[in-house]
Amino acid sequence: MKENIVKNKSFDFALKIIELYKILQSEKEYVISKQILRSGTSIGANVAESVAGVSQADFVHKLTISSKEARETIYWLQLLKQSELVNLDIDLSSYINDCNELIRLLTAIVKTINTKSN
Numbered sequence: 001m002k003e004n005i006v007k008n009k010s011f012d013f014a015l016k017i018i019e020l021y022k023i024l025q026s027e028k029e030y031v032i033s034k035q036i037l038r039s040g041t042s043i044g045a046n047v048a049e050s051v052a053g054v055s056q057a058d059f060v061h062k063l064t065i066s067s068k069e070a071r072e073t074i075y076w077l078q079l080l081k082q083s084e085l086v087n088l089d090i091d092l093s094s095y096i097n098d099c100n101e102l103i104r105l106l107t108a109i110v111k112t113i114n115t116k117s118n
Helices: 003-025 029-053 056-082 093-117
Strands: none
Touching: 003 029, 003 056, 003 093, 029 056, 029 093, 056 093
16 A cells, blocks of 8 residues: 555644643643644544545545644644743744645645646
């Protein structure tokens, strides 16, 4: 079976988000941490669902949702970073960069499928 790069990267990103969530919880940050957990892990969940899509349109739809969740995750990460709500010893830029990479991959896949369909 061919390696699914976007599936692997989104899963790895979800694990990274879970670790960030644990750190934020230990710092008693409960609101934004839950938002980041939800949107950050939803990226991979929708990618996983897309693999079992019942049609090409369903596949594209799930990947589009993944892309939207990634954009939402970036929003929460930027808000957390710029608000200085908690003092973190980690660089949130790496999370944002990982998320942007996922968006680029998802966008490329959707564009390729849409181009082939037309």
